Amino acid sequence: MIRTTVALFVFALFICGLIIFRPFAEDDVVVQDPLGVPIEDTADVTRAATPDISSLAQAAVSAAAPLTIEPATGLVEAPRRIDVLRPNTDDTRLSDMTNNVLAELGFAGVKPVTTNSQAQRQSTSEILAGIEAATGQQSILEERDTLEAIVIAALRAGETDEDIDTIINDAAAAGNVAVPQILVTSDGRVDTHVLLNNIVSQAQIAAGGTAPTIPDATPENTQGMEVRVVQRATDAVQARFYTVQSGDSLGAIAITFFGSSAYxxxxxxxxxxxxxxxxxxxxGQRLVIPRIDA
Structure with missing residues (x-):
């Protein structure tokens, strides 16, 4: 009985020794993922095939949307949505600004109007004048270029559309000029195509021409557009949707579907x-495009 007990005890020690020392064998490596879960060794694992944290971090620096790496596990989090830098804007209506451009260029029958930004600047100037009269403290309202003045100078100089685009976007990127909100594109630029299109359209109308017609936009000729039948309580209607593309502005989308940025x-x-x-x-935003007669 005693011999049997001793034999079992020695056998148990032998098994424990195998369990303890076997993981340290050089030819038997257990590969684990960042969370410590074993991975089946179905292929040779090399250092080159397994990127370390530093290589992931370097990739994150060079990516457009930086990756976030959890130090404890080495896991890479999904990139968060990063808003693009956008130019300064004001509430000047594009139609008013265009009217003043045409008036300055000498179009017959076009008279300048006071834009919202001009009215606000005049109001600020009057407030500062009142403060100066009451306190004797002089405040100078900083002069700055306006989009209107830049466009007039460029047109008088005979600049090409490409040059005008560069001039305006450089000024907007530097923060030297504010633009109407409907000219800001989805990637943070100024949509000079819409700006120049509006000038041409209003010039044609001022010369006695007709207003632009409503385009026949369909999913076949308009990328990003879709039409769906929506069932209402009493009837079914065709609803139009548009997915915003790179370079779109709200003014450009209005021209696509209504022929004019005014819409x-x-x-x-x-x-x-x-x-x-x-x-x-x-x-990627999915916009509803209503019909004018609705």
């Missing part, structure tokens, strides 16, 4: 639950 507010009002302001459109 931007129709789109904005229909999508107020999604858009906080006309300059906040982003690539």
């Amino acid at each position: 931007y507010d129709v789109i904005f009002e229909a999508n107020k639950g999604l858009l906080s302001s006309p300059d906040r459109i982003r690539v």
Whole structure:
């Protein structure tokens, strides 16, 4: 009985020794993922095939949307949405600014109007004058270029559309000029195509021409557009939707569907639950495009 007990005890010690020392054998490596879960060794694992944390960090630096790496586990979190830098805006209406450009260029019958930004600047100037009269403290209202003045100078100089685009976007990127909200694109640029299109359209109307017609936008000729049948309580209607593309502005979308950037507010009002302001459109947003007769 005693011999049997001793033999069992020695056998148990032998098994424990195998369990303890076997994981340290050089030819038997247990590969684990960052959470410590064993991975089946179905292929040779090399240092080159397994990127370390430093290589992931380097990739994160070079990526457009930085990656976040959890130090404890080495796991890479999904990138968060990063808003693009956008130019300064004001509440000047594009139609008013265009009217003043045409008036300055000498179009017959076009008279200058006071834009919202001009009215606000005049109000600020009057307030500062009142403070100076009451306290004797002089305040100087900083002079700055306006988009209107830049466009007039560029057109008088005979600049090309490409040069005008560069001049305006450089000024906007430097923060030297504010632009109407409907000209801000989904990637944070100024949509000079819409700006120049509006000038040409208003010039044609001022010369006795007709207003632009409503385009026949369909999913076949308009990328990002879709039409769906929506069932209402009493009938079914065709609803139009548009997915914002890179480089779109609200003014450009209005031209695509209504022929004129002046209809931007129709789109904005229909999508107020999604858009906080006309300059906040982003690539991938799905906008409702109402019909004018609705």
